[in-house]
Each structure stands twice: as C-alpha cells, then as structure tokens.
Amino acid sequence: MPSALERSKALFIRRWGELSGYWGINRTMAELHALLYISAEPLCTDDIMAALQISRGNASMNIRQLVDWGLITRQHRKGDRKEYFAAETDVWEMFQCIVRERRRREVEPIIETIERCRKMAAEELETLSEAERQQAEIYGRRLNDLAEFLNAVNALLNALLSSGQPGIEMLKAILPPS
Amino acid sequence: MPSALERSKALFIRRWGELSGYWGINRTMAELHALLYISAEPLCTDDIMAALQISRGNASMNIRQLVDWGLITRQHRKGDRKEYFAAETDVWEMFQCIVRERRRREVEPIIETIERCRKMAAEELETLSEAERQQAEIYGRRLNDLAEFLNAVNALLNALLSSGQPGIEMLKAILPPS
DNA sequence: AAATAGTTTCAGATTGATCTGAAAGTTCAG
DNA sequence: CTGAACTTTCAGATCAATCTGAAACTATTT
Numbered sequence: 001m002p003s004a005l006e007r008s009k010a011l012f013i014r015r016w017g018e019l020s021g022y023w024g025i026n027r028t029m030a031e032l033h034a035l036l037y038i039s040a041e042p043l044c045t046d047d048i049m050a051a052l053q054i055s056r057g058n059a060s061m062n063i064r065q066l067v068d069w070g071l072i073t074r075q076h077r078k079g080d081r082k083e084y085f086a087a088e089t090d091v092w093e094m095f096q097c098i099v100r101e102r103r104r105r106e107v108e109p110i111i112e113t114i115e116r117c118r119k120m121a122a123e124e125l126e127t128l129s130e131a132e133r134q135q136a137e138i139y140g141r142r143l144n145d146l147a148e149f150l151n152a153v154n155a156l157l158n159a160l161l162s163s164g165q166p167g168i169e170m171l172k173a174i175l176p177p178s
Numbered sequence: 179m180p181s182a183l184e185r186s187k188a189l190f191i192r193r194w195g196e197l198s199g200y201w202g203i204n205r206t207m208a209e210l211h212a213l214l215y216i217s218a219e220p221l222c223t224d225d226i227m228a229a230l231q232i233s234r235g236n237a238s239m240n241i242r243q244l245v246d247w248g249l250i251t252r253q254h255r256k257g258d259r260k261e262y263f264a265a266e267t268d269v270w271e272m273f274q275c276i277v278r279e280r281r282r283r284e285v286e287p288i289i290e291t292i293e294r295c296r297k298m299a300a301e302e303l304e305t306l307s308e309a310e311r312q313q314a315e316i317y318g319r320r321l322n323d324l325a326e327f328l329n330a331v332n333a334l335l336n337a338l339l340s341s342g343q344p345g346i347e348m349l350k351a352i353l354p355p356s
Numbered sequence: 357a358a359a360t361a362g363t364t365t366c367a368g369a370t371t372g373a374t375c376t377g378a379a380a381g382t383t384c385a386g
Numbered sequence: 387c388t389g390a391a392c393t394t395t396c397a398g399a400t401c402a403a404t405c406t407g408a409a410a411c412t413a414t415t416t
Contacts, residue, residue, distance in 0.1 A: 357416100358415100358416090359414100359415085359416085360413100360414080360415075360416095361412100361413085361414080361415095362411105362412085362413080362414095363410105363411080363412075363413095364409105364410085364411070364412090365408105365409090365410075365411085366406105366407105366408100366409095366410100367406105367407105367408105368405105368406090368407105369404105369405085369406075369407105370403105370404080370405070370406085371402100371403085371404075371405085372401105372402090372403080372404090373400105373401085373402080373403090374399105374400080374401075374402090375398105375399080375400070375401085376396105376397105376398090376399075376400085377396100377397105377398100377399105378395105378396100378397105379394105379395090379396095380393105380394085380395075380396100381392105381393080381394070381395085382391100382392080382393070382394085383390100383391085383392080383393095384389105384390090384391085384392100385388100385389095385390085385391100386387105386388090386389095386390105
C-alpha cells in the first residue's frame with residue numbers, strides 16, 4: 001500500500017496530465033513535467049520510465065520536447081555517464097517559458113495569417129458585384145477587429161516576457177486593489 | 179476557380195482550425211466558429227454542412243458546443259422553420275467567453291487538486307523517515323508555489339471577466355506607455 | 357392525427373496522435 | 387580501436403478522438 005505522500009504525488013501527476021489536452025501538449029509530456037517538478041532530486045531516464053510506466057523511446061521524445069520548451073534541463077554528475085533531468089522550479093520562469101512558446105505557436109501565426117487574408121481579399125475587389133462587395137466589407141471589418149485585438153494581446157505578452165524578474169508581484173500589481 | 183475573396187475566407191477558416199489543437203477544442207468546432215464569425219449572414223445547418231463538408235451529426239454536435247460556450251447563438255426567421263446560427267462578433271465578448279470556459283475547465287480544477295494533494299500529503303507525515311520527510315517538505319513547497327501563482331492568475335481572470343465593457347481599452351491600458 | 361420539416365443521438369467506422377521496442381547512433385574509457 | 391553504457395530514431399502497433407449516417411425524436415402544419 002503506497003503512502004499518503006505517494007498517492008498525493010500520483011494524483012498531482014495524473015491531474016496535470018489530464019489538463020494537458022487543453023494546452024496543446026500531450027499527456028505524457030505533461031506528466032513527465034509534473035514528475036520532475038515535484039521531485040526533490042533530478043531523475044534519469046530509467047527513473048522516469050519506471051515512474052510513469054512508459055517506454056524508453058517515449059521518454060526520450062518527451063524529454064527532448066520539454067528541454068526545447070525550456071521547462072527542464074539536462075544535468076550531469078561527476079563519474080556518472082547517465083544524464084539527469086531537473087525541472088525549472090521557479091513558477092514565474094515556468095510561466096514565461098509557456099507563454100513564450102504559445103505566443104510563438106498561436107498568436108504570431110494567426111496574426112500573420114490574418115494579414116495575408118486581408119491582402120488576398122483586397123485583390124479583385126473591383127470585379128465583384130455590389131452584393132459581394134458588401135460581404136467583403138463585413139469580412140474585412142471582422143478581420144480588422146480580430147487583428148487589433150490580437151496585436152494588443154501580443155503587446156501585453158511581450159510586456160510580461162520582458163519584464164525581467166518582478167515575477168508574480170507584477171501579476172498581483174495588475175489586480176484591482178482589493 | 180474561386181475568387182480571391184473565397185480563397186481568403188477558406189484560408190482563414192483553415193488556419194483557425196489548425197490552431198484549435200492548442201486550445202483544447204476540436205478542429206471542426208473551430209472551423210465552424212470561424213465560418214460564422216466571418217459570415218455576413220446567419221447560416222443554417224445545411225449551409226454549414228456544405229461549407230465545411232461535414233455530416234449533419236457532426237455539425238449538430240459542434241453547433242451545440244459552440245452555443246454552450248456562448249460563442250454562437252440560435253436565430254429564427256419568421257415563416258421559416260429552420261434554425262440559423264450567428265457568431266458573437268464583438269471580439270471582447272468572444273474573448274470573455276473563452277476565458278470563462280477555460281478558467282472553469284483548467285484553472286479551477288488544478289487549484290482544487292493541489293489543495294487535495296496538500297491535505298493528502300500532510301497525513302501520515304509522522305510515520306515517515308527523516309529522508310522522506312525532507313522530500314515531503316520540498317513537495318509541499320512546490321505545491322505551495324504553484325497554488326499561489328494560480329490563485330493570482332485566477333484573480334486576474336476574474337478581474338478581466340467582471341470588468342464590464344471597457345473591452346480592449348482595458349487591455350491596452352495595462353500596456354507600458356510605449 | 358398524419359404528414360412534413362427539421363434536429364439530435366449514438367453505434368460503429370475512420371482518422372490521427374501517441375507509444376513501443378528494436379536497431380542505429382553516440383560518447384567515452386581503456 | 388573496441389566495447390560498454392547510454393541515447394535517439396522510426397516503422398509499425400495501439401489507442402483515443404472525431405466523424406458518419408441512419409434511426410429516433412420533436413415541433414409544426416394541414
């Protein structure tokens with residue numbers, strides 16, 4: 001029978017994994033991250049395979065991705081050829097890694113696409129009938145609204161990312177003086 | 179050969195759909211939303227099926243979900259038994275719908291789980307060895323940090339959601355006076 | 357109350373994402 | 387250079403999410 005501590009950790013890992021679906025990352029990657037985040041010591045690949053019951057290949061792939069995101073780092077020990085992995089434990093740093101990656105994958109591409117769509121729709125406008133031209137006008141306005149909003153979001157994210165180390169304090173500062 | 183306008187719309191819909199993976203919603207739901215967002219007129223189920231090349235069942239399911247999220251609304255026309263659907267076109271309202279739903283699905287459950295994990299880990303502490311107790315201490319600290327951060331995020335989201343109609347202006351106000 | 361127009365549901369099919377495990381690759385010590 | 391220790395890759399297997407389509411259901415008209 002596992003201890004309450006073990007069960008608590010398992011629950012945390014499972015839940016973090018379940019939420020992964022909403023984050024555009026896969027379950028195993030999220031579980032792996034949770035495992036390292038709550039681990040007192042860096043773990044090696046075999047530790048991870050045993051803890052999450054996954055294959056070596058799967059572990060390797062997901063470790064690599066987490067390293068790419070900047071959420072975990074490789075570590076070495078003197079006189080040991082194995083690699084060990086440790087998670088970033090500063091929550092604010094973690095958050096920045098995630099924001100940076102998601103902005104790159106989501107916000108920027110859609111802004112870029114909207115720009116392309118606007119250019120494309122502007123072509124051939126003169127060849128359209130009156131009714132079609134009205135439709136095009138509405139379409140253009142919708143794209144515009146969205147682009148304006150996304151640019152504001154993007155600027156906000158930039159501000160968050162470049163705000164050095166004020167960390168959680170900055171977030172709190174934004175809040176209404178409750 | 180479709181007009182530039184058609185191609186532009188198709189591109190926008192496709193791209194919005196591709197990004198859905200990062201949003202925890204499925205591709206069709208995102209495409210359906212994009213289609214309605216850029217449409218000048220409300221569309222009926224058959225229009226949607228034709229535009230996206232999907233089955234009636236699929237259309238029905240995804241329409242329902244979008245209605246649940248509050249991103250589209252049902253509309254009726256005098257002397258017509260069909261239902262028509264229109265997207266919320268105010269970008270700020272749209273954003274609020276999404277934030278509300280995602281907070282409910284992601285932020286709140288993980289905060290709740292962390293609380294449970296903390297309670298669970300606190301049990302049986304006295305039965306642990308010295309080494310284990312140190313591990314438990316670190317684990318508790320990590321959960322703490324995360325909970326603190328998530329509570330700040332949650333409060334920020336609440337502020338955004340309850341901020342009435344200042345809309346994009348508020349977002350901009352947060353930004354550094356560039 | 358029967359016919360018609362439209363909507364919803366859900367079992368099974370399809371598709372796409374993820375995982376495995378063995379082979380290939382890499383690094384290092386001797 | 388060779389072997390040992392470890393890591394990465396990737397073709398095929400597995401699994402989960404999504405989609406289809408036909409039947410069941412609901413609402414409206416005559």
